Amino acid sequence: MKELTIISGKGGTGKTSLVAAFASLAVNKVIVDGDVDAADLHLILKPEIKTHEEFKGGRKAVINPDLCTACGQCIELCQFKAISKDYVIDEFSCEGCGVCVHFCPVQAIEFPENICGEWFVSETRLGPFVHAKLGIAEENSGKLITTIRRQAEKLGEERGLDMILIDGPPGIGCPVIAATTGASAVLVVTEPTVSGVHDLERVGELTKYFKIPAMVCINKFDINLDVADRIEKYCVQEGFELVGKIPYDPIFTEAMIAEKTIIEYSPNGLSEMVRGMWGRIINRMETI
Amino acid sequence: MVISIASGKGGTGKTTVGVNLAVSLDKRVRFFDCDVEEPNAHLFLKPIINERTAVNTFVPEIDFTKCTYCGKCGEICQFNAIAVLKDYVLTFPELCHSCRGCLFVCPEKAVQESSRELGVIEQGRAGQVEFIHGRLRIGEAMSPPLIRAVKERIDKRQINIIDAPPGTSCPVIAALKGADFALLVTEPTPFGLNDLILAVEAVRALKIPLGVVLNRAGNGDVCVQSYLARENIPLLLEIPMDRKIAEAYSRGQMIVDVMPEWKEKFRGLYQKIEDILNGNRWGNA
Numbered sequence: 001m002k003e004l005t006i007i008s009g010k011g012g013t014g015k016t017s018l019v020a021a022f023a024s025l026a027v028n029k030v031i032v033d034g035d036v037d038a039a040d041l042h043l044i045l046k047p048e049i050k051t052h053e054e055f056k057g058g059r060k061a062v063i064n065p066d067l068c069t070a071c072g073q074c075i076e077l078c079q080f081k082a083i084s085k086d087y088v089i090d091e092f093s094c095e096g097c098g099v100c101v102h103f104c105p106v107q108a109i110e111f112p113e114n115i116c117g118e119w120f121v122s123e124t125r126l127g128p129f130v131h132a133k134l135g136i137a138e139e140n141s142g143k144l145i146t147t148i149r150r151q152a153e154k155l156g157e158e159r160g161l162d163m164i165l166i167d168g169p170p171g172i173g174c175p176v177i178a179a180t181t182g183a184s185a186v187l188v189v190t191e192p193t194v195s196g197v198h199d200l201e202r203v204g205e206l207t208k209y210f211k212i213p214a215m216v217c218i219n220k221f222d223i224n225l226d227v228a229d230r231i232e233k234y235c236v237q238e239g240f241e242l243v244g245k246i247p248y249d250p251i252f253t254e255a256m257i258a259e260k261t262i263i264e265y266s267p268n269g270l271s272e273m274v275r276g277m278w279g280r281i282i283n284r285m286e287t288i
Numbered sequence: 289m290v291i292s293i294a295s296g297k298g299g300t301g302k303t304t305v306g307v308n309l310a311v312s313l314d315k316r317v318r319f320f321d322c323d324v325e326e327p328n329a330h331l332f333l334k335p336i337i338n339e340r341t342a343v344n345t346f347v348p349e350i351d352f353t354k355c356t357y358c359g360k361c362g363e364i365c366q367f368n369a370i371a372v373l374k375d376y377v378l379t380f381p382e383l384c385h386s387c388r389g390c391l392f393v394c395p396e397k398a399v400q401e402s403s404r405e406l407g408v409i410e411q412g413r414a415g416q417v418e419f420i421h422g423r424l425r426i427g428e429a430m431s432p433p434l435i436r437a438v439k440e441r442i443d444k445r446q447i448n449i450i451d452a453p454p455g456t457s458c459p460v461i462a463a464l465k466g467a468d469f470a471l472l473v474t475e476p477t478p479f480g481l482n483d484l485i486l487a488v489e490a491v492r493a494l495k496i497p498l499g500v501v502l503n504r505a506g507n508g509d510v511c512v513q514s515y516l517a518r519e520n521i522p523l524l525l526e527i528p529m530d531r532k533i534a535e536a537y538s539r540g541q542m543i544v545d546v547m548p549e550w551k552e553k554f555r556g557l558y559q560k561i562e563d564i565l566n567g568n569r570w571g572n573a
Contacts, residue, residue, distance in 0.1 A: 010326050011454050012299010016479065037455035038297040038483045058366065079346075079387050092461050092494065097387030098366050136489045139458040142429065170298045170454050171325035174429035194540035195303070195328035202326055205426045223531075224538035248534075250507070256477055257509050 001156050002184040002285050003149075005034065007168035007176060009199025014219040015189045017252045017262060018274065019167040020044045023126040024263035025278045029163040030152040031124070033131040034179040036117065036144045041167050044259055047122030047129050055117040055132065055147060057140030058096040063087050067108035074100035074109065092137055116140055119148050121155065126261070128155055142178035145169070149179070163285075172206045180206075184288050185213040187243070187281060191220045192227035200231065204238055213288055215241045217277060220248040241284055244277030246270065290448045291561060292467035294491070295474060296483025298326070298454035301503035301527065302473045306451040307332040308543050310417050312554035318446050321421035322435045322463040323453040324407060331540045335419035337412035342405055343422070343437045345430075347381040348390045349402035361390035361399055382429060406434045411441070418446075432462040439466070447558075456490040464491065469561050470498040471524070476508035481515055488521065497564055501557070504529040522564065525557045 006022075008015040019041060023031050033041040061082075063074070068087050075083045078100055082093035089100075101111045116138035122129045130152045134141050152164045166183070169175035180186050186207055190200040200216070207214040216235050221228040228245065235242045247270075255265035263271045291309075295302045303321075307329050310319045321329040330337075348361070348370065355377060362372040369383040370390055381404045391399045407424040422438040424431050431453065439462075442448045452463035464470060470491040474484040484500070491498045499522045502512060507529035516523050527533070527543070536546040543550045 010298035010323075010328075011483075012297065035297075037457050038486055040297075040479045040482055043478050043482060077388075077392060092465065095385050095387065096366055097385055097389055098364060099387050099389040099392060102364055102389065103392065134457055136456050136486065137458075137461045137493055141455075141457045171323075171431075171459075172426060173325045173424060173431045173459065175455075175457075176325075177427075177429050191538075193538040194331045195326075195537075198328055198331060199326045202426065209427045220534075223534055227538055253477055253508055256479060259478070 001153065001162060001164060002288070003164040003166065004185055004187060004281070004285060005166040005168045005180045005183045006187045006189060007180065007203060008170060008189045009203040010170040013189045013191050013196070014252055016040045016167055017256060018189055018217065019165065020261040021263050021274045022165055022278055024261040025275060026163060026165055028161045029127055029165050030156045030161055031127055031129045032148055032152045032164060032166040034145050034148070034166045035169040036132040036134045036141050037169060037175065039131055039133060042131055044256065044261060045124040045126060045129055046259065047120070047124045047131065049120045049122045051121045053119050054115050055119055055144050056113050057116045057138070057143050058114055059098065059111045060091055060094050060096050060114045061089050061098065061100050062110045062112065063089055064108050064110060067106055069106055071105060073103055073105065077103055117144050119144065119151070121151065128159070130155065141169070142174040145175055145178040172202050176206065180212055181210055183212055185215060185285055187215045187217060189217050189219055190231060192218060192224040192231060194227065197227060197231060197234070200234065204240065215243045215281060215284055217244040217246065218242070219246045221245040222247045243280040243284065244273065246273055290442060290444070290450065290467045291469045291471055292450040292452050292464045293471045293473060294452040294460055294464060294487055295454060295472060296456060296487035300473045300475050300480060303329050303332065303451055304503070304537060304543065305471065305473050305501050306449050308550065309554045309557060310449050311415065311542065312544055312551040313447065313558055316416055316418070316446050318418045318420065318443055318448045320438055320442070320448065320450045322438055322450050324422035324424045324431050324434045324438065325453060327421045327423055329451050330419065330421060332542050333414040333417055333419055335412035335414035335417070337410045339411040341409045343407055343409055343434055344403035344405050345433050346386040346388055347384045347402050347404045348379055348399045350377045350379065351398045351400055354396045354398035356396055358395065360393045360395065364389040364393045385430070386433065406430065409438055431459045435459060435462040456486045460490060461494070464494055464496060467496050469565060470496045471501060471561070472498055473501045473503055474512055475504045476502060476510065476512045478511060480508070481511045484512060485515070488519065499524040499561065499564060501525045501527065503527045524560045525553060
């Protein structure tokens, strides 16, 4: 089973619209929304949720005021400044390291497991879909992504599918590392802006650091032809295959508002380009 | 005053709003790019960087001449960053959250301070704007400690504008914490609305007053406006969908570079934020 993660350095480059389009074109695949922080793919896929699981990630410390003697040890030891002068732990600052719990001389600190999100296995008109929702202000998005990737692999094996298609998170940190390490390949969706180039370079370094084959698609390439040209040269120089150049087109937004993939919304024109790009991606994936 | 600009996700125009706001105010402003995974504000503000500081964080190093393999360091570590074997201790610096639990717990003082680099902070100046940003080292997973290090340079006596990273989890919370006002940037589409709702939940959980800037207005539908009306959230500025703005952005130019009349609108945006914080016009958001 091949695993393709679509990333972008940052949001707003058209990644989710393209993943949705690929979901229309790919056969025998599991679709994964790996942007658990701000998942959007469900708005187009309209999943019918089949199973629903709580996601537990780490623990959080809670001080029992009845037992606390205000000795100050926990405040002194906490490296995250999470404990106030009146011995209340700020849940947004607590990293769940348990140091305060361990060293509290009167065992006044509890350390319950933290439910920090939920994940789902769904059916959609375009195939099985694994997705998640991270609780607001929760950490562990990387672990949650790893959890749903494993679930997608299991589902794919059970059903004899060929591919896992992952809509990745933005950035180059923990969630992206969790969504891309061990993937067969990544597709980086970029746009021809100075910040787009900068993000592409950062994400390009990341794929090299983790030795993941990378392809590149320039979305809205006609917004700035000079920068698009620079991106093309960068791809040649770095050995990233440029699989597609998509023009700026409000049809992406129209399709999103209609809750359809662009392949479903308008089968001609732009969709033909996306279809061609998908063919090149498949060919490249076959060589990996 | 600390204004954090967040958006649920990237690409909505957070950096655009932040940099234009920063250069439109005729005051000394400190600008913090806390999107340390993909910092971009410097491409628009073009600061002259005059200071570079590496940010390191604690990771343990084992002194094997003292270690008795008692296993206490491995037991306290919640992040699987230490594994104690029969006659060896494995450490995984990239998993370490720097809580120092292992250091505190070791009875033999065999755990010593070592460090790993999270990234760098660069500081410089662009006109009236004092510019500070963090750049996460490639391959480093944990951005919040670097974000916190960047924010240590906030000067409460001045106007501090923080460009937050996307999402609603730990990095954004690190960037939003302690802000006086959260400015959320969104666009008028179902994706924009979905992400805005998540961002609003996060900001409300932190109990920070908030307002919204609608970017690429006219490009989608009215779902965002209806939501804002329903939730009684002030819409502070609309930036129209304009190819001229998109093309300027693509070249690394700001809106006020190509349409100087927008300086006035960004000043108006700042005034509205001050009014909200003073409870003058919009009440408590």
